[in-house]
Amino acid sequence: MPPEAPEPVVTVEVEALLPESYVPEVAQRLALYKRLAGMTRVEEVAEIRSELRDRFGPLPPPVVHLLEVVEIRIAARALGIERLEAVGGRAVVTFAPSTPVSAERLVRAASAEPGRLRLRKEFVVEAPIPRGPWSAVRGALAEFLGTLR
Numbered sequence: 001m002p003p004e005a006p007e008p009v010v011t012v013e014v015e016a017l018l019p020e021s022y023v024p025e026v027a028q029r030l031a032l033y034k035r036l037a038g039m040t041r042v043e044e045v046a047e048i049r050s051e052l053r054d055r056f057g058p059l060p061p062p063v064v065h066l067l068e069v070v071e072i073r074i075a076a077r078a079l080g081i082e083r084l085e086a087v088g089g090r091a092v093v094t095f096a097p098s099t100p101v102s103a104e105r106l107v108r109a110a111s112a113e114p115g116r117l118r119l120r121k122e123f124v125v126e127a128p129i130p131r132g133p134w135s136a137v138r139g140a141l142a143e144f145l146g147t148l149r
Helices: 026-037 042-056 061-078 103-112 134-147
Strands: 009-012 081-087 090-095 118-121 124-128
Touching (some): 026 061, 042 061, 061 134, 081 134, 103 118, 103 124
Parallel strands (some): 009 081
Antiparallel strands (some): 081 090, 090 124
């Protein structure tokens, strides 16, 4: 039986939450956070995006960001990532020892983009990302994770 994928810790510099002004009931917010934490497929994020819009109205930016962070976490889980930090213009990914991404794949990815992807130590890869708006950071993270597949 293969080891269970780790639950990635994703650290990003963006306000990603369900504001009290959007979901006023504490119990509802907690239930939604629990559902978001348990999501394993991007399709589930699309479903809850639609549900939130139907129940509470247009999504404010912090909710949009939260759903995008959940999508990043889902992609990170599939790669066996324990931690993804996107702070200060760099992304650092720490893989679990049980990652399906081979060491050879990481070396090939780093060799294909010299000066961009850097192997810091075993199971840790770093890449520069934009310091600008969240949309640019999100796009760079998606591209970065894509190169690790």
